Amino acid sequence: MNAIELNHIHKRFPGFAIQDLSLAVPSGTICGLVGENGAGKSTTIRLLMNALRPDSGTVRVLGVDAASPEFRAVKEDVGVVLDEAYYPETLTAVQVGKVMAGTYRRWEQGTYEGFLRRFGLPEKKPFKDFSRGMKMKLAIAVALSHQPKLLILDEATSGLAPIVRDEVLEIFNEFTREEDHSILISSHILSDLEKLCDYIAFLHQGRLLFCDEKDQLLEAYGIFTGTAEQLESLREEAVMGREASGYGGVRALVRRDEVPAALELERASVEDIILFMVKGAK
Amino acid sequence: MKALVQKDFYVIWKQMKIFVLVLVLLSMVNSAFNTMFLVVWCSMLPYTAMAYDERSHWNQLAAMMPYSKRDIVLSKYVLGWICMAASGVFCLAVQAAAGIFSGNGPSVLTLLASLCLGIISLDITLPAVLRFGVERGRMIFMVVFFGVAVSIGVLVDVVDELPSLPIPLMALLPLGAAAGTALSIPLSIKLYQ
Numbered sequence: 172m173n174a175i176e177l178n179h180i181h182k183r184f185p186g187f188a189i190q191d192l193s194l195a196v197p198s199g200t201i202c203g204l205v206g207e208n209g210a211g212k213s214t215t216i217r218l219l220m221n222a223l224r225p226d227s228g229t230v231r232v233l234g235v236d237a238a239s240p241e242f243r244a245v246k247e248d249v250g251v252v253l254d255e256a257y258y259p260e261t262l263t264a265v266q267v268g269k270v271m272a273g274t275y276r277r278w279e280q281g282t283y284e285g286f287l288r289r290f291g292l293p294e295k296k297p298f299k300d301f302s303r304g305m306k307m308k309l310a311i312a313v314a315l316s317h318q319p320k321l322l323i324l325d326e327a328t329s330g331l332a333p334i335v336r337d338e339v340l341e342i343f344n345e346f347t348r349e350e351d352h353s354i355l356i357s358s359h360i361l362s363d364l365e366k367l368c369d370y371i372a373f374l375h376q377g378r379l380l381f382c383d384e385k386d387q388l389l390e391a392y393g394i395f396t397g398t399a400e401q402l403e404s405l406r407e408e409a410v411m412g413r414e415a416s417g418y419g420g421v422r423a424l425v426r427r428d429e430v431p432a433a434l435e436l437e438r439a440s441v442e443d444i445i446l447f448m449v450k451g452a453k
Numbered sequence: 454m455k456a457l458v459q460k461d462f463y464v465i466w467k468q469m470k471i472f473v474l475v476l477v478l479l480s481m482v483n484s485a486f487n488t489m490f491l492v493v494w495c496s497m498l499p500y501t502a503m504a505y506d507e508r509s510h511w512n513q514l515a516a517m518m519p520y521s522k523r524d525i526v527l528s529k530y531v532l533g534w535i536c537m538a539a540s541g542v543f544c545l546a547v548q549a550a551a552g553i554f555s556g557n558g559p560s561v562l563t564l565l566a567s568l569c570l571g572i573i574s575l576d577i578t579l580p581a582v583l584r585f586g587v588e589r590g591r592m593i594f595m596v597v598f599f600g601v602a603v604s605i606g607v608l609v610d611v612v613d614e615l616p617s618l619p620i621p622l623m624a625l626l627p628l629g630a631a632a633g634t635a636l637s638i639p640l641s642i643k644l645y646q
Contacts, residue, residue, distance in 0.1 A: 222516035243519050251517035256510035259464045259502075266463045273456030274518055298509075323517075 172234055174198045174321050174353035180218060180228035189214055189377045192228070196370065199350045201343070202382070203364035204357040205445050206374035212357040213254065215374065216325050219355075220251065247276055250314030252328035254357075257306050260299035261428060264292050264309055277315035286312035290335075303330035311339060315346065322346060324356040328363050336360075340367050362444040371441055373448065380448060385441065392444050393436030395423045405430055412447030424448070457520065457528035458535070460503040468501050476543055486558065488544050489567040493598075495536040496571035499579070500531045500594070504587045526641045529579060530634070537571045562623070569626035570604065576633035600614035 175196040182189040189211050196202040204213050217223040218230055221237040230237035235245045258267050264287055272278045290308040307330050314322055328336045346352050358364055372382035398419050409429030416422045423437060424447030464519045506512055515525060515536035541564050577597045582590030
């Protein structure tokens, strides 16, 4: 079963549109949603949770149509962390816990308190005095404390110190050890996604350019470094994006299956692939 | 919905401390205007909670949680009703205690009229504030509040002569509050985004 299924979604806004977006995240996997600011990542998340209705197309989460009345019960199974949307600023972590206990039927106060201690979050400090990292940690603690089957995380690791980020990524990894647990995570920190994800989905200007298994993606592309003349000799379809490197040379992202096998290529990281593709698309 | 009302009480709690002080001071002066002013002022407390919600983009987060649109909208009405009822009961108690010494008992009729006016003002303003947000809805709120203030002025005169008024006239206020609420809640649910 797929944890998430978006089928031919169209959603038009003034000056921006999600166009024919189809995406499937298999149950038990972690999918990284990548894209520039304004690419449509947050809109996709809002569509997934039925906070926005698509103009056309269908959305299914954990096997249930997001437009159906039954979807409200599905929200019990989904933990969400949003970028730039928090709890009201006068609330403390203890008060957030009490409100969430009345919100989620399977709220686990012990788990929540455990995360507060693990993340070193003050219990009585108002939310407005929290740093961005602390706000994110509180949101993650809430998202993980009501026995979710799916986590939807929008920039959940940004603002966290590197050591804490690693700890949080480990928590997300632990979460997916249950075979029916899945994660959709959007992040600007592509190295985090490379560490964590099984699938990478790349949104660009409201269109999904690809959604592939990370390992396949890393095998499919390589980095060419050489002269402009050498690059020109390659087939046009092989070159996904290029940039000038020092001393008059060029670096380019190329498809391994479109270039001669003897050509020496560096390993491309997810960050290389995305950055070159954005440049190529422009 | 209980969790949403609880959240709003946590949010306005600091505001409430100043509010309770004003409540005590004004309640001690037994006048129809003070009672009406306090109750109608209480009907504005949901907007304080909504202003905090807007600042933290809470509504976007709430849309991800298992709350229905109806729960979110209704919680604002319930918050307003609870605040108005609490201030009304408080007013009544303080005025009854003060009446032991002054000999003037509290006016239950004035309080009921005040509650109805508070409910009507909430019924008129909440749909607009839920649709346009606290900032833009404030303009509408000012117009309505001005209307209510004028009504209070008129009613204060009327209330002083209540015993001679025919009962159906007083019955108009609760009827207006009930009809207003019956229309306002579905409208708010429709307008809330």
